[in-house]
Amino acid sequence: MGKPSILSPFKAIRFLFKKPLTLRYPFEPKEPAPRYRGFHLNDWDKCTGCGNCADICPNEAITMIEVPGIEPKPGEKNERPQLDYGRCCFCGLCVDICPPGSLRLSRDYFHIHFDTDTFVFVPKDDKKDEETFLPPEDYSILKASLTHRRRDYEGFSSDLDYALFDPERVPMPEVEAEERKGSFVEMVRGYTAQEARAEAARCLECELCEEACPAHLKISDYVKAIGRGDDQEALRTIFEDNPLPAICGRICMKHCEEVCSLGLRGEPVAIRWLKRYAADAVADYGGALATPPGDSTGKKVAVIGAGASGLAAAYYLRLKGHAVTVFDAMPAGGGMLRMGPPRYRLPQDAIDKDVDYIASLGVKFRFNTTVGEDVPFEDLLKQYDAVYIGVGLQSSRTARIDNEDKAVMALDFLRQARTAPGPKVGREVIVIGGGNVAMDVARTCVRLQQMQHAKQKTVTKTVSLESWEEMPATAEEIEEAKEEGIQFNPSWGPKAIVVKGKRVKGLDCRRVKAVFDEEGRFSPTFYEDQTTFLEGDMVIEAIGQGYDLSFIPDKLRDSVAFTERRKVKVDENGMTSIERVFAGGDIVNLNMDAVTAIADARRAAEGIDAMLSGA
Amino acid sequence: MKFDIRKVEPYAAYDKVPWEVPTRQEGDAYSRIWIVRDEMIESVHMIFKLLEAMPEGEVYNRIPNPFKWNIPAGETYVRCESSRGELGLYLVSDGGDKPYRVHFRTPSYPHGLTILEKALEGASIADVGNTMISLYVVAPEIDR
Numbered sequence: 001m002g003k004p005s006i007l008s009p010f011k012a013i014r015f016l017f018k019k020p021l022t023l024r025y026p027f028e029p030k031e032p033a034p035r036y037r038g039f040h041l042n043d044w045d046k047c048t049g050c051g052n053c054a055d056i057c058p059n060e061a062i063t064m065i066e067v068p069g070i071e072p073k074p075g076e077k078n079e080r081p082q083l084d085y086g087r088c089c090f091c092g093l094c095v096d097i098c099p100p101g102s103l104r105l106s107r108d109y110f111h112i113h114f115d116t117d118t119f120v121f122v123p124k125d126d127k128k129d130e131e132t133f134l135p136p137e138d139y140s141i142l143k144a145s146l147t148h149r150r151r152d153y154e155g156f157s158s159d160l161d162y163a164l165f166d167p168e169r170v171p172m173p174e175v176e177a178e179e180r181k182g183s184f185v186e187m188v189r190g191y192t193a194q195e196a197r198a199e200a201a202r203c204l205e206c207e208l209c210e211e212a213c214p215a216h217l218k219i220s221d222y223v224k225a226i227g228r229g230d231d232q233e234a235l236r237t238i239f240e241d242n243p244l245p246a247i248c249g250r251i252c253m254k255h256c257e258e259v260c261s262l263g264l265r266g267e268p269v270a271i272r273w274l275k276r277y278a279a280d281a282v283a284d285y286g287g288a289l290a291t292p293p294g295d296s297t298g299k300k301v302a303v304i305g306a307g308a309s310g311l312a313a314a315y316y317l318r319l320k321g322h323a324v325t326v327f328d329a330m331p332a333g334g335g336m337l338r339m340g341p342p343r344y345r346l347p348q349d350a351i352d353k354d355v356d357y358i359a360s361l362g363v364k365f366r367f368n369t370t371v372g373e374d375v376p377f378e379d380l381l382k383q384y385d386a387v388y389i390g391v392g393l394q395s396s397r398t399a400r401i402d403n404e405d406k407a408v409m410a411l412d413f414l415r416q417a418r419t420a421p422g423p424k425v426g427r428e429v430i431v432i433g434g435g436n437v438a439m440d441v442a443r444t445c446v447r448l449q450q451m452q453h454a455k456q457k458t459v460t461k462t463v464s465l466e467s468w469e470e471m472p473a474t475a476e477e478i479e480e481a482k483e484e485g486i487q488f489n490p491s492w493g494p495k496a497i498v499v500k501g502k503r504v505k506g507l508d509c510r511r512v513k514a515v516f517d518e519e520g521r522f523s524p525t526f527y528e529d530q531t532t533f534l535e536g537d538m539v540i541e542a543i544g545q546g547y548d549l550s551f552i553p554d555k556l557r558d559s560v561a562f563t564e565r566r567k568v569k570v571d572e573n574g575m576t577s578i579e580r581v582f583a584g585g586d587i588v589n590l591n592m593d594a595v596t597a598i599a600d601a602r603r604a605a606e607g608i609d610a611m612l613s614g615a
Numbered sequence: 616m617k618f619d620i621r622k623v624e625p626y627a628a629y630d631k632v633p634w635e636v637p638t639r640q641e642g643d644a645y646s647r648i649w650i651v652r653d654e655m656i657e658s659v660h661m662i663f664k665l666l667e668a669m670p671e672g673e674v675y676n677r678i679p680n681p682f683k684w685n686i687p688a689g690e691t692y693v694r695c696e697s698s699r700g701e702l703g704l705y706l707v708s709d710g711g712d713k714p715y716r717v718h719f720r721t722p723s724y725p726h727g728l729t730i731l732e733k734a735l736e737g738a739s740i741a742d743v744g745n746t747m748i749s750l751y752v753v754a755p756e757i758d759r
Contacts, residue, residue, distance in 0.1 A: 201680050203683070
């Protein structure tokens with residue numbers, strides 16, 4: 001301190017000439033540290049409304065409110081988070097868990113107002129709200145509040161390094177390309193119990209998947225049950241909405257995984273493989289499910305077609321207590337599921353497991369019975385109280401090219417390939433088509449070629465009107481087909497099969513100009529002068545399927561209503577324009593996959609039950 | 616008294632870096648404050664030694680999914696050394712993802728109530744504030 005003297009106050013004058021240590025706020029605003037946690041910013045374009053931020057907030061400061069002005073894409077909600085800054089403790093957990101990474105924290109922390117209602121705030125960011133988020137030249141620290149913020153990009157934003165979710169999936173063991181193309185062994189090996197539990201633990205329970213699923217399965221509930229180790233409970237939850245888990249767990253188009261929150265910045269939860277795990281882990285469905293069919297109502301329902309929609313309709317109607325008889329022309333159940341997907345994607349025992357369980361509930365099956373030939377359709381209408389049509393798309397579309405009689409149709413080919421030894425294939429096969437069925441055909445050909453022409457040079461080619469970007473097959477099918485050595489020829493249109501004597505020599509093709517016209521309708525146009533010749537000794541067409549409703553007698557068929565897309569029209573209960581006749585599946589919906597067929601069947605079963613119990 | 620939980624039940628990397636527990640022989644408030652300063656200096660020395668010896672590797676440790684993090688049912692008491700003494704956590708879980716009962720055993724509670732009473736025998740009222748601060752008692756911590 002120094003010795004006290006009369007002059008000591010004057011020693012302080014030296015501080016006049018030194019720089020002051022105090023910050024002359026607000027004229028010299030203090031720059032907060034980088035990654036400082038202040039008020040929220042939300043990118044409404046990326047935000048999906050999943051609500052994970054609201055679920056994790058320890059103070060329940062976030063509420064999801066509906067914003068009517070937003071049109072959600074499928075799998076997103078039109079809700080956005082609303083923050084109550086009276087509760088928020090700025091911990092940043094909401095940013096750490098945000099799967100799309102839309103929520104961030106800025107470095108503003110001032111808001112002074114006498115009205116506490118202004119502390120409840122819906123955060124946007126400078127893309128959507130230019131009046132609130134001002135460029136630096138218009139921003140003034142004196143007016144800083146929740147409605148006067150600066151554009152700040154150095155606050156706390158989410159980063160995959162320490163995100164609270166795990167962006168990587170538990171990898172699914174698969175058989176390698178070299179090994180699998182020699183046989184029909186099932187390509188996907190399936191999860192072990194431990195892997196399934198680890199994969200189920202990734203789920204954030206936001207339930208966006210449940211809305212995207214056409215059958216609205218309770219996905220987050222069954223994933224939670226698998227995570228606990230309770231496979232039987234998971235199976236029970238699946239069966240409430242889908243009676244074919246072993247089949248769908250292998251071939252479903254997984255609309256759910258497309259919208260999974262984790263898929264936005266990582267890999268989605270493997271929902272389809274977890275359903276397959278639940279179906280495989282429970283050896284006996286009956287023991288786990290214990291769903292006795294309801295008391296007999298005395299009503300009889302006929303189901304035409306034992307495919308996905310027919311089996312599901314039979315299951316739900318049987319549970320309600322009606323007597324169900326399923327007619328099918330094939331010798332066993334499964335329908336297109338039996339004929340379509342090859343054995344390396346859907347082995348026979350998976351189909352048998354699901355179909356046998358439905359049969360064990362008391363559903364009567366009449367196989368090798370074609371409605372229209374063995375049983376007239378009007379007899380069904382007379383003898384049964386309701387009829388459900390689930391015949392599917394039976395007839396193959398043709399490309400209308402020359403010498404088409406030498407080509408094999410995909411449906412016939414795949415049906416023969418389901419039972420060993422399978423149809424004979426040439427050494428150079430050309431498959432016309434770019435969809436999943438064409439991929440199935442091509443990959444089946446590769447395997448049959450390895451088995452029938454072992455050690456010789458074989459090749460399988462595909463030809464499609466669509467280019468790489470337009471090809472309708474799923475990306476993983478195309479990828480796996482490429483791995484197995486299939487050559488693709490996109491944007492070529494077949495013109496004629498070249499035949500010499502009785503043998504096929506190849507396919508003449510011309511270059512495609514466009515597949516769809518300006519209105520988006522299928523109307524291909526070609527450059528006739530650009531042609532190529534693809535060599536091959538066998539041509540298989542896999543370009544689409546159509547329905548065959550010839551079993552309905554003419555006078556009734558005239559009263560069947562069709563939609564503009566030429567599908568059978570049904571009302572909200574699944575009933576067609578003919579009384580007591582319901583329909584569902586590929587002939588009704590546009591998705592044309594198994595799970596939508598099951599959803600249609602469920603709706604029709606509810607409709608049939610309402611009609612039968614009300615009438 | 617030479618008692619530090621970081622020596623008795625070492626956690627984190629406290630048993631991998633050499634350090635000593637500071638003690639003083641006189642039992643009065645002045646020496647208690649010097650012990651706090653000694654602990655601070657010892658911590659700084661520890662930080663320098665740790666910086667030299669830090670191994671390479673990932674910085675962030677991934678924690679389980681917070682929505683599915685279930686603690687097995689049961690009860691436990693764990694403790695660590697805070698700046699004021701022993702900080703213990705008593706946790707009872709029923710197997711769910713939220714704890715059933717949580718209680719923090721803070722050092723200010725026994726220091727501030729029992730030790731303070733003994734230490735103040737024969738002291739004057741002006742000494743109460745000093746003794747309490749030297750024992751590093753913080754009122755909000757008593758209330759936990």
